Amino acid sequence: MTEAEIHETIREIKSKFRLFMNGMISQSMREKGFDYKLNFGIEYPRIKEIAAEYEPNHELAQALWKENIRECKIMAGLLQPVETFYREIAEIWIEDMHYPELAEYTVMNLFQRLPYASEVVFPWMADEREYFQLCGYLLMTRLLMKGWALNERAEAEFLDQAFTVLEGNSDMRGVAAKAICKFAIQSRTNSRTVLRQLGNLQKSSKPEIRTIATELKNEIEYSL
Secondary structure (H helix, E strand, O other): OOHHHHHHHHHHHHHHHHHOOOHHHHHHHHHOOOOOOEOOOOOHHHHHHHHOOOOOOHHHHHHHHHOOEHHHHHHHHHHOOHHHOOHHHHHHHHHOOOOHHHHHHHHHHOHHHOOOHHHHHHHHHHOOOHHHHHHHHHHHHHHHHOOOOOOHHHHHHHHHHHHHHHHOOOOOHHHHHHHHHHHHOOOHHHHHHHHHHHHHHOOOOOHHHHHHHHHHHHHHHHHO
Protein backbone atom coordinates (compact mmCIF):
# COMPACT_ATOMS: atom_id res chain seq x y z
CA MET A 1 0.00 0.00 0.00
CA THR A 2 1.22 3.49 -0.79
CA GLU A 3 1.26 6.18 1.86
CA ALA A 4 -1.71 7.86 0.16
CA GLU A 5 -3.68 4.57 0.13
CA ILE A 6 -2.95 4.01 3.82
CA HIS A 7 -4.06 7.56 4.64
CA GLU A 8 -7.27 7.10 2.66
CA THR A 9 -8.00 3.67 4.20
CA ILE A 10 -7.57 5.01 7.73
CA ARG A 11 -9.85 7.93 6.92
CA GLU A 12 -12.45 5.43 5.68
CA ILE A 13 -12.06 3.24 8.80
CA LYS A 14 -12.54 6.26 11.07
CA SER A 15 -15.72 7.23 9.22
CA LYS A 16 -17.05 3.69 9.86
CA PHE A 17 -16.14 4.02 13.53
CA ARG A 18 -18.16 7.25 13.72
CA LEU A 19 -21.26 5.39 12.50
CA PHE A 20 -21.07 3.05 15.49
CA MET A 21 -19.85 5.49 18.12
CA ASN A 22 -21.31 4.87 21.57
CA GLY A 23 -21.12 8.09 23.56
CA MET A 24 -22.19 6.51 26.85
CA ILE A 25 -19.50 3.80 26.74
CA SER A 26 -16.91 6.32 25.57
CA GLN A 27 -17.76 8.66 28.47
CA SER A 28 -17.74 5.79 30.96
CA MET A 29 -14.29 4.68 29.75
CA ARG A 30 -12.96 8.23 30.02
CA GLU A 31 -14.21 8.38 33.61
CA LYS A 32 -12.33 5.14 34.30
CA GLY A 33 -9.11 6.73 33.07
CA PHE A 34 -8.96 5.68 29.40
CA ASP A 35 -7.13 8.74 28.15
CA TYR A 36 -6.99 8.18 24.38
CA LYS A 37 -7.02 11.18 22.06
CA LEU A 38 -10.21 9.65 20.68
CA ASN A 39 -12.35 6.79 21.96
CA PHE A 40 -15.47 5.87 20.00
CA GLY A 41 -16.68 3.45 22.68
CA ILE A 42 -17.28 0.71 20.10
CA GLU A 43 -17.64 -2.84 21.40
CA TYR A 44 -15.04 -5.39 20.29
CA PRO A 45 -17.30 -7.59 18.06
CA ARG A 46 -18.13 -4.53 15.94
CA ILE A 47 -14.45 -3.57 15.63
CA LYS A 48 -13.70 -7.13 14.52
CA GLU A 49 -16.54 -6.93 12.00
CA ILE A 50 -15.14 -3.74 10.47
CA ALA A 51 -11.60 -5.19 10.44
CA ALA A 52 -12.87 -8.21 8.46
CA GLU A 53 -13.61 -5.86 5.54
CA TYR A 54 -9.86 -5.27 5.08
CA GLU A 55 -6.96 -7.49 4.06
CA PRO A 56 -4.20 -7.87 6.67
CA ASN A 57 -1.43 -5.43 5.80
CA HIS A 58 1.75 -4.54 7.68
CA GLU A 59 1.92 -0.85 6.72
CA LEU A 60 -1.77 -0.31 7.46
CA ALA A 61 -1.57 -2.06 10.84
CA GLN A 62 1.52 -0.07 11.84
CA ALA A 63 -0.19 3.20 10.85
CA LEU A 64 -3.34 2.24 12.79
CA TRP A 65 -1.26 1.48 15.89
CA LYS A 66 0.34 4.91 15.76
CA GLU A 67 -3.07 6.59 15.94
CA ASN A 68 -3.87 7.48 19.56
CA ILE A 69 -7.38 6.08 19.06
CA ARG A 70 -8.64 3.05 21.02
CA GLU A 71 -10.41 1.35 18.11
CA CYS A 72 -7.49 1.91 15.71
CA LYS A 73 -5.06 0.24 18.11
CA ILE A 74 -7.36 -2.75 18.64
CA MET A 75 -7.83 -3.09 14.87
CA ALA A 76 -4.06 -2.92 14.32
CA GLY A 77 -3.71 -6.26 16.13
CA LEU A 78 -6.40 -7.76 13.88
CA LEU A 79 -4.78 -6.58 10.63
CA GLN A 80 -1.07 -7.13 11.37
CA PRO A 81 0.38 -10.14 9.49
CA VAL A 82 2.55 -12.33 11.75
CA GLU A 83 5.26 -12.80 9.08
CA THR A 84 6.41 -9.19 9.29
CA PHE A 85 5.80 -8.62 12.99
CA TYR A 86 9.28 -9.03 14.43
CA ARG A 87 10.02 -9.21 18.14
CA GLU A 88 11.47 -5.68 18.10
CA ILE A 89 8.15 -4.32 16.78
CA ALA A 90 6.15 -6.37 19.30
CA GLU A 91 8.17 -4.84 22.13
CA ILE A 92 7.72 -1.32 20.75
CA TRP A 93 3.96 -1.97 20.80
CA ILE A 94 4.11 -3.19 24.41
CA GLU A 95 6.02 -0.06 25.43
CA ASP A 96 3.15 1.94 23.96
CA MET A 97 0.41 0.10 25.90
CA HIS A 98 -1.31 1.91 28.76
CA TYR A 99 -4.53 -0.09 29.32
CA PRO A 100 -4.99 -3.81 30.17
CA GLU A 101 -7.84 -4.05 27.65
CA LEU A 102 -5.45 -3.29 24.79
CA ALA A 103 -2.93 -5.87 26.05
CA GLU A 104 -5.67 -8.51 26.21
CA TYR A 105 -6.92 -7.91 22.67
CA THR A 106 -3.42 -7.66 21.17
CA VAL A 107 -2.29 -10.91 22.82
CA MET A 108 -5.49 -12.67 21.74
CA ASN A 109 -5.49 -11.41 18.15
CA LEU A 110 -1.79 -11.26 17.37
CA PHE A 111 0.82 -12.26 19.95
CA GLN A 112 -0.45 -15.81 20.49
CA ARG A 113 -0.09 -16.47 16.74
CA LEU A 114 3.54 -15.32 16.53
CA PRO A 115 6.05 -18.03 15.55
CA TYR A 116 8.35 -16.87 18.35
CA ALA A 117 5.64 -16.64 21.04
CA SER A 118 7.19 -19.44 23.11
CA GLU A 119 10.58 -17.69 23.00
CA VAL A 120 9.38 -14.33 24.35
CA VAL A 121 6.84 -15.48 26.93
CA PHE A 122 9.37 -16.15 29.73
CA PRO A 123 11.45 -12.97 29.26
CA TRP A 124 8.24 -10.92 29.20
CA MET A 125 6.86 -12.54 32.37
CA ALA A 126 10.16 -11.86 34.12
CA ASP A 127 10.34 -8.25 32.94
CA GLU A 128 9.86 -5.64 35.66
CA ARG A 129 7.88 -3.37 33.31
CA GLU A 130 4.17 -3.71 33.98
CA TYR A 131 2.89 -4.25 30.45
CA PHE A 132 5.65 -6.68 29.49
CA GLN A 133 4.71 -8.77 32.52
CA LEU A 134 1.01 -8.48 31.74
CA CYS A 135 1.49 -9.52 28.10
CA GLY A 136 3.76 -12.35 29.27
CA TYR A 137 1.15 -13.88 31.58
CA LEU A 138 -1.68 -13.32 29.10
CA LEU A 139 0.41 -14.98 26.40
CA MET A 140 1.33 -17.91 28.64
CA THR A 141 -2.37 -18.44 29.38
CA ARG A 142 -3.19 -18.46 25.65
CA LEU A 143 -0.36 -20.85 24.80
CA LEU A 144 -1.40 -23.26 27.57
CA MET A 145 -5.01 -23.10 26.35
CA LYS A 146 -3.71 -24.14 22.91
CA GLY A 147 -2.08 -27.19 24.50
CA TRP A 148 1.53 -26.02 24.77
CA ALA A 149 3.30 -28.56 27.00
CA LEU A 150 6.17 -27.20 29.08
CA ASN A 151 9.29 -29.30 29.54
CA GLU A 152 10.56 -29.92 33.06
CA ARG A 153 12.84 -26.88 33.15
CA ALA A 154 10.24 -24.51 31.64
CA GLU A 155 7.60 -25.84 34.05
CA ALA A 156 9.82 -25.15 37.07
CA GLU A 157 10.61 -21.65 35.82
CA PHE A 158 6.96 -20.86 35.11
CA LEU A 159 5.68 -22.06 38.48
CA ASP A 160 8.49 -20.29 40.33
CA GLN A 161 7.71 -16.96 38.60
CA ALA A 162 3.93 -17.29 38.85
CA PHE A 163 3.85 -18.32 42.52
CA THR A 164 6.27 -15.50 43.37
CA VAL A 165 3.71 -13.10 41.85
CA LEU A 166 0.85 -14.75 43.80
CA GLU A 167 2.72 -14.29 47.07
CA GLY A 168 3.66 -10.68 46.36
CA ASN A 169 1.62 -7.49 46.31
CA SER A 170 1.62 -7.20 42.52
CA ASP A 171 -1.35 -6.20 40.37
CA MET A 172 -0.39 -9.25 38.28
CA ARG A 173 -1.86 -11.72 40.77
CA GLY A 174 -5.03 -12.19 38.72
CA VAL A 175 -3.29 -12.96 35.42
CA ALA A 176 -0.68 -15.15 37.14
CA ALA A 177 -3.48 -17.13 38.83
CA LYS A 178 -5.25 -17.62 35.50
CA ALA A 179 -2.07 -18.92 33.86
CA ILE A 180 -1.47 -21.30 36.79
CA CYS A 181 -5.05 -22.57 36.46
CA LYS A 182 -4.67 -23.26 32.71
CA PHE A 183 -1.41 -25.11 33.40
CA ALA A 184 -2.99 -27.16 36.20
CA ILE A 185 -5.96 -28.37 34.16
CA GLN A 186 -3.73 -29.60 31.31
CA SER A 187 -3.11 -32.91 33.13
CA ARG A 188 -3.51 -34.78 36.40
CA THR A 189 0.25 -34.52 36.98
CA ASN A 190 0.15 -30.74 36.56
CA SER A 191 -2.86 -30.39 38.83
CA ARG A 192 -1.21 -32.44 41.59
CA THR A 193 1.93 -30.25 41.38
CA VAL A 194 -0.07 -27.02 41.57
CA LEU A 195 -2.52 -28.17 44.25
CA ARG A 196 0.40 -29.21 46.47
CA GLN A 197 1.92 -25.72 46.18
CA LEU A 198 -1.45 -24.08 46.79
CA GLY A 199 -1.84 -26.22 49.92
CA ASN A 200 1.35 -24.62 51.24
CA LEU A 201 0.04 -21.14 50.42
CA GLN A 202 -3.16 -21.85 52.33
CA LYS A 203 -1.01 -21.95 55.46
CA SER A 204 0.33 -18.43 54.80
CA SER A 205 0.25 -15.91 57.63
CA LYS A 206 -1.30 -13.39 55.20
CA PRO A 207 -5.10 -13.68 54.92
CA GLU A 208 -5.18 -12.37 51.33
CA ILE A 209 -2.69 -15.06 50.22
CA ARG A 210 -4.79 -17.77 51.89
CA THR A 211 -7.90 -16.43 50.12
CA ILE A 212 -6.22 -16.38 46.68
CA ALA A 213 -4.85 -19.91 47.20
CA THR A 214 -8.25 -21.26 48.28
CA GLU A 215 -10.10 -19.61 45.39
CA LEU A 216 -7.58 -20.91 42.85
CA LYS A 217 -7.63 -24.41 44.37
CA ASN A 218 -11.43 -24.49 44.15
CA GLU A 219 -11.38 -23.29 40.54
CA ILE A 220 -8.86 -25.97 39.53
CA GLU A 221 -10.75 -28.75 41.31
CA TYR A 222 -14.01 -27.59 39.71
CA SER A 223 -12.38 -27.60 36.23
CA LEU A 224 -10.91 -31.11 36.49
